[in-house]
Amino acid sequence: MKPAPFAYTKARTLKEAVTLLAKHKDDARLLAGGQSLIATLNMRLSAPELLIDINGIKGLDGIAKKGKFVEIGALARHAQVERSDVISRHAPLIALAMPHIGHPAIRNRGTFGGSIAFADPAAELPACLLALGGEIEVAGPKGKRKVKADAFFKGLFETALRPQEMVTAVRVPAADKNTRVGFAELARRHGDYAIVGLAATARAAGKGIADVRLAFFGVGATPVRTKKAETALATGNIDAAVNALDLEPHDDVQATAKVKKHLAGVLLRRVAKQLLEARP
Amino acid sequence: MSDHALDISLTVNGERVQERVDARRTLVDFLREDLSLTGSHVGCEHGVCGACTVRVNGEIVRGCLMLAVQCDGAKVETIEGLSDSGEVADLQAAFEQRNALQCGYCTPGMLATAQDLLKRTKNVPSREEIREHISGNYCRCTGYHAIVDAVESVAQARAKGG
Numbered sequence: 001m002k003p004a005p006f007a008y009t010k011a012r013t014l015k016e017a018v019t020l021l022a023k024h025k026d027d028a029r030l031l032a033g034g035q036s037l038i039a040t041l042n043m044r045l046s047a048p049e050l051l052i053d054i055n056g057i058k059g060l061d062g063i064a065k066k067g068k069f070v071e072i073g074a075l076a077r078h079a080q081v082e083r084s085d086v087i088s089r090h091a092p093l094i095a096l097a098m099p100h101i102g103h104p105a106i107r108n109r110g111t112f113g114g115s116i117a118f119a120d121p122a123a124e125l126p127a128c129l130l131a132l133g134g135e136i137e138v139a140g141p142k143g144k145r146k147v148k149a150d151a152f153f154k155g156l157f158e159t160a161l162r163p164q165e166m167v168t169a170v171r172v173p174a175a176d177k178n179t180r181v182g183f184a185e186l187a188r189r190h191g192d193y194a195i196v197g198l199a200a201t202a203r204a205a206g207k208g209i210a211d212v213r214l215a216f217f218g219v220g221a222t223p224v225r226t227k228k229a230e231t232a233l234a235t236g237n238i239d240a241a242v243n244a245l246d247l248e249p250h251d252d253v254q255a256t257a258k259v260k261k262h263l264a265g266v267l268l269r270r271v272a273k274q275l276l277e278a279r280p
Numbered sequence: 281m282s283d284h285a286l287d288i289s290l291t292v293n294g295e296r297v298q299e300r301v302d303a304r305r306t307l308v309d310f311l312r313e314d315l316s317l318t319g320s321h322v323g324c325e326h327g328v329c330g331a332c333t334v335r336v337n338g339e340i341v342r343g344c345l346m347l348a349v350q351c352d353g354a355k356v357e358t359i360e361g362l363s364d365s366g367e368v369a370d371l372q373a374a375f376e377q378r379n380a381l382q383c384g385y386c387t388p389g390m391l392a393t394a395q396d397l398l399k400r401t402k403n404v405p406s407r408e409e410i411r412e413h414i415s416g417n418y419c420r421c422t423g424y425h426a427i428v429d430a431v432e433s434v435a436q437a438r439a440k441g442g
Binding site for chain 2: 006035041051055099106190191
């Protein structure tokens with residue numbers, strides 16, 4: 001199908017984008033990578049009156065280590081993040097997740113901030129952010145504020161973003177020698193949205209691990225942490241962690257709830273091994 | 281055309297193009313309908329099938345997930361351009377020799393994606409890497425084996441300087 005008619009304008013600065021958003025409110029949508037937005041426009045699942053193209057705003061695509069954090073600009077493309085030395089060195093969980101996001105042609109356009117703001121419950125990056133305990137920087141008419149990942153993903157495609165706000169950057173803790181990460185997902189075709197996926201972090205503690213954070217995706221309205229399983233896995237007992245999984249997925253077009261629950265256990269076993277085995 | 285038309289100026293296959301386009305016109309529709317470059321195909325129109333794959337500023341993109349107005353100032357290359365320049369001539373020959381196409385609907389996108397991989401990798405990519413790179417391009421005829429064979433053989437030939 002073809003999109004319903006809309007007007008199009010380019011925002012050249014952050015201020016211009018936010019001002020336009022405040023003026024047009026729900027009638028406008030921000031156009032970043034467009035890899036989800038334009039698909040929904042083509043299918044007429046969405047019919048905004050105005051698209052505000054933010055691709056020309058300078059300074060929003062940086063990737064840098066800043067002290068104890070890695071900062072990724074909202075307009076950094078997936079392909080850019082995938083090839084970034086800063087990411088492979090200091091944000092290994094994100095490096096593991098990148099190849100699973102769409103396909104090369106999608107990753108050339110799709111943006112990090114767009115994926116976070118869209119908050120698809122089966123997408124990789126929201127779950128990574130949740131597992132990493134990252135934070136999202138958003139800009140609105142009154143300036144910038146930060147939101148913790150734990151408070152950002154509120155419901156199905158629903159985030160803590162207010163109607164006139166946009167994501168400007170994401171910050172995650174930089175990995176150190178005690179950081180452990182794990183990632184796995186099951187999809188019908190490489191690059192498709194996951195049937196179930198899992199992003200995880202932990203810290204090496206003595207011979208075991210501590211501070212386990214397990215963020216599943218594709219199993220609910222948002223990425224979901226499973227705190228009972230996290231506690232169980234911190235004892236090193238993988239069977240206990242799998243038994244403690246208290247996910248409540250719904251049936252969807254890809255799989256039944258029962259299958260998803262089973263697959264979540266399979267993924268947990270795979271990811272637990274990654275967390276428990278020290279990186280070479 | 282609706283009230284939301286904009287003037288764009290871009291390069292398509294090396295030729296300067298100036299057109300007035302509707303804001304909602306996707307890149308692939310612009311190429312096909314306005315420029316009569318019908319080599320890029322329209323399949324699913326939501327980024328799943330890869331039939332509309334073209335190059336914008338040297339990177340492969342989904343022609344259905346970019347708007348023509350976003351290509352103002354850009355350098356766009358379609359299968360017509362890749363074919364005329366001879367850049368994918370060896371891939372085209374290998375696809376033909378190995379029956380890597382039947383209906384041919386996916387072929388322009390498949391060639392652009394395969395060429396992207398071969399341009400990007402210094403060594404001969406593994407069959408697994410080839411499969412992964414073309415995972416976003418559906419082919420409903422071949423079962424992919426012949427396509428992977430064709431891409432692999434070209435990668436090997438190019439590595440030998442052939």
